[in-house]
Amino acid sequence: MNIIKILDENTANKIAAGEVVDRPSSVIKELVENAIDAGSTKIEIEIMAGGISFMRVTDNGCGMSKADLKLSVQRHATSKLRTAADLNNIETLGFRGEALATIAAVSKFSILSRQAEADFASIIEISGGTITDFSEAGGNIGTTVKVEDLFYNTPARKKFLKTPSSEGSNINEIVVKLAISHPQIAIRFINNNKLVIATPGQGNLFETIKNIYGSKVSAELLEVNAKIEEFSIKGFLSKPTVLRSSRQWQTFIVNNRVINSRSIAKAIDNAYHSLLPKSGYPLAVLAITIPNIDIDVNVHPQKSELKFADEGRLFRAVYHAIVDTIKKPQEIEEIVTNIHDLKPKFHDSPLNFVERSYQDIPVVENNYYANKDYENFSQNNHYNDCSTEQTVLREKINTVLEENRLNDYQVQNTMENRFVAAIGQVDNCYIIATDGSGLFIIDQHAAHERILYDRFAKNTDKIPSQQLLMHIFMDLTEKECEFINDNKEVFLKLGFNMEQAGPNSMRLLEVPSDVQIVEAENIIKEILESLENLHNVSPQELRHQTLQITACKAAIKAGDKLSLMQMNFIIEELNNTMLPYTCPHGRPSIIKFSSNELAKMFKRT
Numbered sequence: 001m002n003i004i005k006i007l008d009e010n011t012a013n014k015i016a017a018g019e020v021v022d023r024p025s026s027v028i029k030e031l032v033e034n035a036i037d038a039g040s041t042k043i044e045i046e047i048m049a050g051g052i053s054f055m056r057v058t059d060n061g062c063g064m065s066k067a068d069l070k071l072s073v074q075r076h077a078t079s080k081l082r083t084a085a086d087l088n089n090i091e092t093l094g095f096r097g098e099a100l101a102t103i104a105a106v107s108k109f110s111i112l113s114r115q116a117e118a119d120f121a122s123i124i125e126i127s128g129g130t131i132t133d134f135s136e137a138g139g140n141i142g143t144t145v146k147v148e149d150l151f152y153n154t155p156a157r158k159k160f161l162k163t164p165s166s167e168g169s170n171i172n173e174i175v176v177k178l179a180i181s182h183p184q185i186a187i188r189f190i191n192n193n194k195l196v197i198a199t200p201g202q203g204n205l206f207e208t209i210k211n212i213y214g215s216k217v218s219a220e221l222l223e224v225n226a227k228i229e230e231f232s233i234k235g236f237l238s239k240p241t242v243l244r245s246s247r248q249w250q251t252f253i254v255n256n257r258v259i260n261s262r263s264i265a266k267a268i269d270n271a272y273h274s275l276l277p278k279s280g281y282p283l284a285v286l287a288i289t290i291p292n293i294d295i296d297v298n299v300h301p302q303k304s305e306l307k308f309a310d311e312g313r314l315f316r317a318v319y320h321a322i323v324d325t326i327k328k329p330q331e332i333e334e335i336v337t338n339i340h341d342l343k344p345k346f347h348d349s350p351l352n353f354v355e356r357s358y359q360d361i362p363v364v365e366n367n368y369y370a371n372k373d374y375e376n377f378s379q380n381n382h383y384n385d386c387s388t389e390q391t392v393l394r395e396k397i398n399t400v401l402e403e404n405r406l407n408d409y410q411v412q413n414t415m416e417n418r419f420v421a422a423i424g425q426v427d428n429c430y431i432i433a434t435d436g437s438g439l440f441i442i443d444q445h446a447a448h449e450r451i452l453y454d455r456f457a458k459n460t461d462k463i464p465s466q467q468l469l470m471h472i473f474m475d476l477t478e479k480e481c482e483f484i485n486d487n488k489e490v491f492l493k494l495g496f497n498m499e500q501a502g503p504n505s506m507r508l509l510e511v512p513s514d515v516q517i518v519e520a521e522n523i524i525k526e527i528l529e530s531l532e533n534l535h536n537v538s539p540q541e542l543r544h545q546t547l548q549i550t551a552c553k554a555a556i557k558a559g560d561k562l563s564l565m566q567m568n569f570i571i572e573e574l575n576n577t578m579l580p581y582t583c584p585h586g587r588p589s590i591i592k593f594s595s596n597e598l599a600k601m602f603k604r605t
Helices: 009-020 024-037 066-072 084-089 099-105 164-181 205-213 262-272 311-326 329-339 368-372 397-402 404-417 444-458 478-486 488-493 517-530 539-554 564-575 595-601
Strands: 042-048 054-059 108-114 121-127 130-137 142-148 186-191 194-198 221-228 231-238 250-254 257-259 284-289 421-426 430-434 438-443 465-475 497-502 505-512 590-594
Touching: 024 042, 024 054, 024 099, 024 142, 024 164, 042 164, 066 108, 066 121, 066 130, 099 108, 164 186, 164 194, 164 205, 164 250, 164 257, 205 221, 205 231, 205 284, 221 311, 231 311, 250 262, 262 284, 262 311, 262 539, 284 311, 421 564, 430 444, 430 564, 438 444, 438 564, 438 595, 444 539, 444 564, 465 497, 465 517, 478 488, 478 497, 478 505, 478 517, 488 497, 488 539, 505 517, 517 539, 590 595
Parallel strands: 042 186, 250 284
Antiparallel strands: 042 054, 054 142, 108 121, 108 142, 121 130, 186 194, 221 231, 231 284, 250 257, 421 430, 430 438, 438 590, 465 505, 497 505
C-alpha cells in the first residue's frame, strides 16, 4: 500500500511557518527587513497585545506592482536573486521568498502596496493561506503589511506564545537592533497606541543609540574604529559604569545584517574581562564589514546567524579592536575613574606619586616573613630589604591613631608632597591611605592580584618557574589531559610544566615561582573548569585565564597582616599597573573619598 503523499501547498506553508515564524517578533523582523530592502527611509511598526492580535508595518519604499503583489505571497518568489550563485554576493536582508507566504498561512493577512508611477495601490487579503480579496485600492507610495490573529488556525503553536507583555518586549528588542543597524532610516515603534521608539533617521549611529538608550548612557560610550586585515570594525562600547545583567544591549551587525554570534560575544567578554565583574555585560554596538565571499548567510531559517570562512580570525580582529579602544591611555583614565565615581585628578600617574625614601620613616622590629613563611610575596629586591625591619600596625585602624609619632610624620609628608601613603590596615584586609586631599581604601588582595597579573603578563617569553622536588600527580578527565597536551607549550611559557602520567593523569613538574606549591594543582583544575569549551579556546584566552587564576592564588589574602612598608610597596607597585582600579576579575581594588565627600558625611557642608 502506498503511504507517501505530497502535501498540499497550504499545509506545507503552515509547517514551514514553524521555522521562519515562531512568534510575533520573528514576523516583525521579516516585515521590517523587507521594508529595508525596498529602500525605505521611514518605517512605522504598530502592535497590539504583544503582536498576537495585531501587527502593522508601513514603509515609504519602492512598493510593488499588482502582478508582483500576487507573486509575493507565493513560496520561493523573490526579487533578490535568480540563481544559487547569487548567494555569494547577496546584499539584501531577505532572499528566500518564504516569509510572506508562511506568515499568511497562519494569520489573517493583508498587503497594500503602490509604486510611484502607479495611479492606484493594490491590495491582497489572505486568511489562513487562502486569498479572499485581490483588487485596486487607494494608498500612499510604499507598502503596508497587516497581520492579525497570529496562529489562530494553529492552536498547538499559539499555546507556546508567552504573555502579551513578554512578546511585546521581544518585539521591542528586535526593533531596537534593526534601528541601530540602519541609522539612516527613521523608525517609529508604537506599542498599544504608545510611541516607544522614534529614531531620527539621519544616518548618525551615535545619535541613534542616544535616542534609544538615553543621553546618560551615550555619555559613557567609547567609539570603535578599526581596520584589521579584511575586517572593518566600527561602533560603540560602554565604559564599565554601564552594565546589563544580560546581552540585551549588545548588537552585532555584519554587512548590515543583525546577527547572533558567540565568537563576537566571546571576544567582548575576553577584552573586558579584567574590567568587569562576572555578572555584567557592557553595551556594545559593533558594525563589521567583511567580503561577502567570506560568509554564508544561508545557514539559519531566520537568518540570525552567519557562517564565517575563518571564525578564529573574526574573534581575534574583534578582540584586538576592542582592546585597542578600551585601553587607550586617555580612555583608561576615564574608565577607571568612572567605575566607582572616584574622580581622582590624574597627572603623570593614576595615584599621583612622588619619590620618597623609606629610610625617612621610623620603623619597628618585626619578622613578618619568618612568621608567615611568605618569601614568595615578591621577587622585587625593594621588598626583600624590608624582611627584617618592618613598620607594623597592631590591629585595626584605631591602633593607627594611637601611634602618633609615625602617623603625624606621614600625614604631614602627604599634605606637603601630595603622594599616596599608607596609614594603616583595617581587619587585615583593607589598606587605608591618603594623598592629603582624600582617603583611599585599597583591597589588599585585589591590588596585589592586579600587580602580579601585570607582572606575569609582561613575561612574553617565559614566566620564571620552580622545579618540584616531589612531583604532583593530578587525576583529570581524558578531555582535560588532551587539552593540556595540545597546549603544552602555552602552559610551559606560563610556568607550568606537565607531562602525561597515565590515561587520565598528568604529572606536574614545575610551577611559577610566585605560586605556593600547595595551590598548584588547584590552579590547574580551576583553569580547566573556567574554560567551558576546551576544544575552542584560543591561546590568548588560555594565557589570560591562566594568568588571572595564577595571580589570584599567588596574591596576599584577606587576613594577612601587613607592615606599613609592605602597604606602601603595594601602593607604589599598583600605581605602575595599567588598570589600578580593578583586579583582573573586574572587582574594585581602590575606592576614594575626597575631602568634600568626607565633609558631607560629617555634615560639615
